[in-house]
Amino acid sequence: MDLTFNHRESAFRDELRAWLADNEPPPEPTEGGEDAHYAWRRDWQRRLYDAGWAAPAWPVEYGGRGASLSESAIYFEELGRARVPLPANVLGLLLGGPTLMVWGTDTQKERYLEPILSGEEIWCQGFSEPDAGSDLASLKTKAVEDGEDWVITGQKVWTSGAQYSKWCMLVARSDGGAAKHKGLTYFLMDMDQAAVQVRPLRQITGEAEFNELFIEEARIPRENVVGGVGNGWKVALTTLMNERAGLGFLLQVRLRQLLDDAIAAARKRGLLDGAGGSVISDELADLHIRCEQIRLLAWKGLTDIERYGQPGPEGSLVKWLWSDTNQRLTALAAEIVGPEALTDGTSWSYELLRARGNTIEGGTTEVLKNIVAERVLGLPRLKVA
Amino acid sequence: MDFGLSEDQREIQRTARELLAERARPERVRSAAEGGRLDEGLWSELCALGWPGIAIAEEYGGQGLGMVELAILCEELGRTVAPVAFLPTVLAALVIEQAGSRAQRERWLPGLASGESVGALGVERDGVAELVLGGPAAEVLVLAQEGAPRARVCAREETAGRAGALERIDSIDPTRPTIRVDLPVEAGEALEGDVQAGLDRALVAVSAELVGVCERALDMTVAYVKERKQFGVPVGSFQAVSHRCAQMLLDTERARSTTAYAAWAADADPERLPEAAAMAKASASQAGVEVTASAIQAHGGIGFTWEADVHWLYKRALLDASLLGGVKRHRARLAGML
Numbered sequence: 078m079d080l081t082f083n084h085r086e087s088a089f090r091d092e093l094r095a096w097l098a099d100n101e102p103p104p105e106p107t108e109g110g111e112d113a114h115y116a117w118r119r120d121w122q123r124r125l126y127d128a129g130w131a132a133p134a135w136p137v138e139y140g141g142r143g144a145s146l147s148e149s150a151i152y153f154e155e156l157g158r159a160r161v162p163l164p165a166n167v168l169g170l171l172l173g174g175p176t177l178m179v180w181g182t183d184t185q186k187e188r189y190l191e192p193i194l195s196g197e198e199i200w201c202q203g204f205s206e207p208d209a210g211s212d213l214a215s216l217k218t219k220a221v222e223d224g225e226d227w228v229i230t231g232q233k234v235w236t237s238g239a240q241y242s243k244w245c246m247l248v249a250r251s252d253g254g255a256a257k258h259k260g261l262t263y264f265l266m267d268m269d270q271a272a273v274q275v276r277p278l279r280q281i282t283g284e285a286e287f288n289e290l291f292i293e294e295a296r297i298p299r300e301n302v303v304g305g306v307g308n309g310w311k312v313a314l315t316t317l318m319n320e321r322a323g324l325g326f327l328l329q330v331r332l333r334q335l336l337d338d339a340i341a342a343a344r345k346r347g348l349l350d351g352a353g354g355s356v357i358s359d360e361l362a363d364l365h366i367r368c369e370q371i372r373l374l375a376w377k378g379l380t381d382i383e384r385y386g387q388p389g390p391e392g393s394l395v396k397w398l399w400s401d402t403n404q405r406l407t408a409l410a411a412e413i414v415g416p417e418a419l420t421d422g423t424s425w426s427y428e429l430l431r432a433r434g435n436t437i438e439g440g441t442t443e444v445l446k447n448i449v450a451e452r453v454l455g456l457p458r459l460k461v462a
Numbered sequence: 463m464d465f466g467l468s469e470d471q472r473e474i475q476r477t478a479r480e481l482l483a484e485r486a487r488p489e490r491v492r493s494a495a496e497g498g499r500l501d502e503g504l505w506s507e508l509c510a511l512g513w514p515g516i517a518i519a520e521e522y523g524g525q526g527l528g529m530v531e532l533a534i535l536c537e538e539l540g541r542t543v544a545p546v547a548f549l550p551t552v553l554a555a556l557v558i559e560q561a562g563s564r565a566q567r568e569r570w571l572p573g574l575a576s577g578e579s580v581g582a583l584g585v586e587r588d589g590v591a592e593l594v595l596g597g598p599a600a601e602v603l604v605l606a607q608e609g610a611p612r613a614r615v616c617a618r619e620e621t622a623g624r625a626g627a628l629e630r631i632d633s634i635d636p637t638r639p640t641i642r643v644d645l646p647v648e649a650g651e652a653l654e655g656d657v658q659a660g661l662d663r664a665l666v667a668v669s670a671e672l673v674g675v676c677e678r679a680l681d682m683t684v685a686y687v688k689e690r691k692q693f694g695v696p697v698g699s700f701q702a703v704s705h706r707c708a709q710m711l712l713d714t715e716r717a718r719s720t721t722a723y724a725a726w727a728a729d730a731d732p733e734r735l736p737e738a739a740a741m742a743k744a745s746a747s748q749a750g751v752e753v754t755a756s757a758i759q760a761h762g763g764i765g766f767t768w769e770a771d772v773h774w775l776y777k778r779a780l781l782d783a784s785l786l787g788g789v790k791r792h793r794a795r796l797a798g799m800l
Contacts, residue, residue, distance in 0.1 A: 078464060078465060078466065078467065078468070078471075078530055078722065078725075078726050079463065079464045079726075079730070080463055080464075080465070080723065080726050080727075080730075080731075081463065081730075081731075082463060083463075086463075147463060340800055349797070355794065355797075358793075358794065358797035358800075359790060359793050359794065359797065361797060361800060362744070362793035362794070362796040362797040362800065363744075363793055365741075365796060365800060366720065366741045366744060366745055366793075366796070367716075369720065369723075369741060370716045370719050370720055370745070373465075373719040373720065373722075373723055374715060374716070374719050376463055376465070377465040377719065380463045380464055380465055381465065381466070384464060384466060385466065390711065390715065391715070394711070394712050394715055397712065398712060398716070443701075443705075445708075446701070446704070446705040446708040446709075447701070447704070447705075447708075449708040449711060449712070450698075450701075450704035450705065450707055450708045451704075453708075453711060454680075454684050454704075454707055454708070454711060455684070455688075456684065456687065456688060456696075456698040456699065456704045456707060457688060457695070457696050457698055457699040458699060459695070459699040459700065459701065460695075460699075
């Protein structure tokens with residue numbers, strides 16, 4: 078057991094820290110709405126790209142640094158710590174690129190990877206549908222072959238960044254007669270066509286991080302199939318496996334910062350003193366323990382894969398624990414800061430509302446519990462239709 | 463970073479698990495507990511293997527290994543609820559080794575390391591310590607003062623002639639006899655060194671035992687709900703039950719993570735130990751009680767019976783959870799460090 082970074086990892090962290098200290102992004106734009114915000118993140122990605130920091134986990138041949146899993150985790154921890162924005166093309170960097178590296182043809186890699194890295198072409202993810210959430214493989218969007226093209230019709234939902242995207246990682250049903258998981262194909266769909274309509278999906282925070290896609294006979298050339306016709310489920314799993322690997326470390330650091338903010342707010346208001354102080358302190362201490370456990374379990378999961386090639390049960394546990402802890406934390410913070418958390422437009426009110434999504438996005442807590450029960454504990458699965 | 467055990471540590475774990483699977487079978491634990499006695503045969507075997515001295519320095523007759531190795535043994539003993547005085551003996555030794563003078567260490571540690579003397583660690587208020595583990599057999603009594611990093615050590619023979627100094631009390635956990643110690647404050651000798659460093663290591667040992675108790679409770683529960691059928695299917699296929707089991711795993715893994723961190727900190731980075739030990743004990747105490755209570759619930763009616771053996775885990779967890787301070791105490795301590 079050794080819970081310290083090795084020399085290589087420490088050097089990586091120090092180099093990145095120094096770079097971040099010298100390259101502070103401009104302040105978050107307060108005007109211009111989401112477009113201005115997006116432009117800000119795009120500029121930031123360009124700076125990361127120019128310095129070779131856009132995707133350190135990518136192999137050197139594709140413009141990355143060939144960073145290890147641990148270094149990649151350090152990368153996200155440091156981005157979180159420096160409170161810098163996420164690069165605009167986060168889905169291309171984390172999901173699209175790595176999926177192409179596994180399943181793409183040489184031509185596809187040659188064509189798509191560089192613009193992902195530079196942020197020149199933004200990517201979005203067309204997986205979920207109104208009737209296919211947790212049960213993703215039941216998706217209905219249809220793909221029909223027509224000469225050299227595939228013709229796509231259907232509806233996708235929870236597509237973040239769609240309005241800025243050039244390419245969509247789309248999973249559609251190319252064989253309606255095949256078994257559920259077998260009739261799917263993974264496509265790269267050009268978003269720049271009239272047959273694809275993007276409608277913002279307003280969420281409970283009032284903002285629209287996500288969109289709905291309405292696809293009416295959109296055309297995708299054959300060469301944009303990834304991983305072969307009928308192989309879409311496997312390719313999609315590659316994408317999904319990459320989904321939380323790195324981001325979790327950034328979220329874990331953000332949670333820690335939010336807790337520190339809550340502690341400071343409580344202290345400023347004198348809520349940690351006197352008889353009532355112990356009640357708030359007790360909860361803050363509990364949250365502190367949870368934050369540390371998220372960090373420890375996330376690192377344990379990662380380093381077990383690195384050292385032993387096998388993930389433990391940590392993946393699902395960490396996401397479950399993180400989402401639950403963020404909800405507890407924002408609820409406690411609302412008590413600490415009082416009216417501020419219930420006033421529209423404050424950051425605490427945003428955190429309070431946004432946290433409700435945490436136990437749903439990227440695998441609901443209910444599904445995560447099923448995964449833990451069935452795959453980790455080996456409990457029998459309840460028969461469902 | 464590496465959370466795994468070394469080859470040597472895995473060997474210790476393997477050996478301990480195999481030995482205890484054989485020597486601390488449920489029926490043997492039950493028979494010792496029902497007879498209100500410790501398993502002396504098992505204790506002799508563990509002593510012959512040098513277990514009590516695993517973390518005591520070689521110059522005092524121990525094996526000179528660290529908290530990580532000690533935690534492995536505590537976890538395995540907790541897993542089987544073994545009826546031996548291992549935990550109180552190592553707790554007493556940890557405090558003496560950290561806080562005792564050279565002379566005190568030379569006097570007390572060799573006996574504790576070999577297991578020739580059974581130790582006890584109690585928390586006293588005005589000279590009285592309740593529910594002290596180690597029981598009537600304890601030779602070396604370490605009494606830590608409640609709410610202050612002060613402690614004294616007292617030999618059993620010093621209590622001779624003091625009526626009522628040591629009184630056997632039956633706790634709810636008969637797998638480990640307990641005593642009430644009532645000694646005038648001038649009895650024994652003060653441990654003048656870093657008592658807190660000893661107590662923090664003691665917290666790690668207790669937390670490790672609780673992690674073992676949780677693991678076993680989860681194993682038994684998973685096996686039971688796979689087997690037990692109602693409405694024609696195993697009850698473990700109902701999400702109300704399977705999600706409870708998932709929660710038990712999460713609580714266990716949380717407790718394991720902070721306990722491992724604290725054990726590592728004790729050996730490799732003692733500056734982090736006070737915070738790590740408080741986190742470990744708060745979390746393991748909570749997990750211990752909740753996971754074992756959940757085990758009883760998931761076993762249904764049978765879980766409430768004496769024969770089902772789940773209750774030994776619950777009772778052990780309740781005692782360990784309160785030992786050296788429970789959830790709230792350690793969170794309060796932690797809050798002071800935030």
